[in-house]
Amino acid sequence: MSTISIKVNGKRIEAKEGEMLAVALFRAGYKKFRKSVNGEDRSLFCGMGVCFECLVNVNGKTVRSCITPVKEGMEVEFEES
């Protein structure tokens, strides 16, 4: 896997192309991806595309980061605590 850089909340991080986005975010130190309805921090839970807890925004579209491979040009956004 070749190393590429993607944008996360405006900052550049290094990521391995083709790796799951959630893993790239974990490796870069991001551990919380979402605020729940009541404002609690949530993170990846099922890791297989079922629970929708790891939703983030990529180039304007909502994706499950646990089953979305990292690609060049990704701009990822989510609410940080």
Added chain:
Amino acid sequence: MKRADVERIETEIFIAGGGIAGLAAAEILLEAGKDFILVDEYPYIGGQYLRDNPDYRPLDTPTRKYGFHLRDHLSKADNIWTETLVAGYYGNGEIAVVKKEKPYIIKADKILIATGAREKFLPFPGWTLPGVISAGAVQALVKTSGYLPARDAIIAGTGPFLLAVAYEFEKAGGKVIEVAELNPIKKLMGFTTALLDFEKGREGIKYLVKLFGKLSYGWKIVEAKQNGEKLRVTLEKNGKKRELETELLAIGHGFVPNIEFAQLCGCPVSYKPELGGWIIEVDENMSCGKDMYAAGEVTGIGGARKALIEGQLAALSITGKEDKKLKKKRAHEVKFAAKLNTVYSVSPHLWKSIPDNTIICRCEDVTMGEIRKAVEEGFVSTRGIKGATRVGMGNCQGRTCFPIVMEFLRSYKGVKPEAVSIRPPIKPVDLGVFVDLE
């Protein structure tokens, strides 16, 4: 604004799911010269069982070896569509799929449903904390990505799968603090000799040897609390409590079949606790309706070998062949699975006594208290409880919470709720896929 262009494709057989069942079927159909399209939601085929990256194959049983052969052999075929979501079924063999944001209608003569299973959880206060993740997620992170999500972990819940996850976590360099099995050893003992007869059982013994001294039995998770960077986990057995600190708490209480697409296809469902809950009913030829077939976990939780055999049986039926020996092998696997699932089940009183302050629906933050109150007011049907509380009405469409709600409702005497009714799209699809906004 207008409707997006939808490409129409015709094929003989449509296979939903590229796990071991779907792949086993695909291999036979390929050899028979059949025209088929297999779709899978993930960026790669192999499902959950074969998601290891090529450098990480810790335990190779015959089923795994053959599975990897299938994965490697089929992954380059252009009639295997990855990153493709099955959105709906509209009768007449017409399936709506979305491949990388582009919509298609695939018209197939026959449909094979091999949509696998997902994990099931007995929730507790704190199971929504970022440090609490599913046992399957730990396995996925370690096996697929070579990423160790924490230095240490408690792995808790029920079932032999926890042992596999603990084994892999240690193998990847993590420290397993404890594997807390919910069921008491007495309940599991009678089963151990049966294990020796089965591939899965022999695999289990390797795990037990590696994890010796870290296993506890009969302990339930009471709660998890954030304590700085760590989690403080309270376990309980016979009224006795103890606390442990860990970076990661991995949980899993068995599996439930992903029956949603099969339901849309009109296949018959029934509630079989010994096979994981709501399952698709199939005959011995894996048929579940006219031109409909199902194989793998969706017909009952039974693991990879059962899935492999069922995929092969389904493909044989589709090609008009029969293998009596294989049918016998399947019956053997199903029998074993039912025993295993029964021994590692969660007692009804545990579903019934989930504390009120526990979040059940993670998407909508609906608590046990709200659900219990609604049930006591008389909302005991599937539709009723959804309407009364919003449980199961979020993004995951009830995939995580509804198996819990189902068990909770069934813990009431005389309450027999129906399966959740399904409408397309069976998973959320961006509206922009169907509508051209220009």
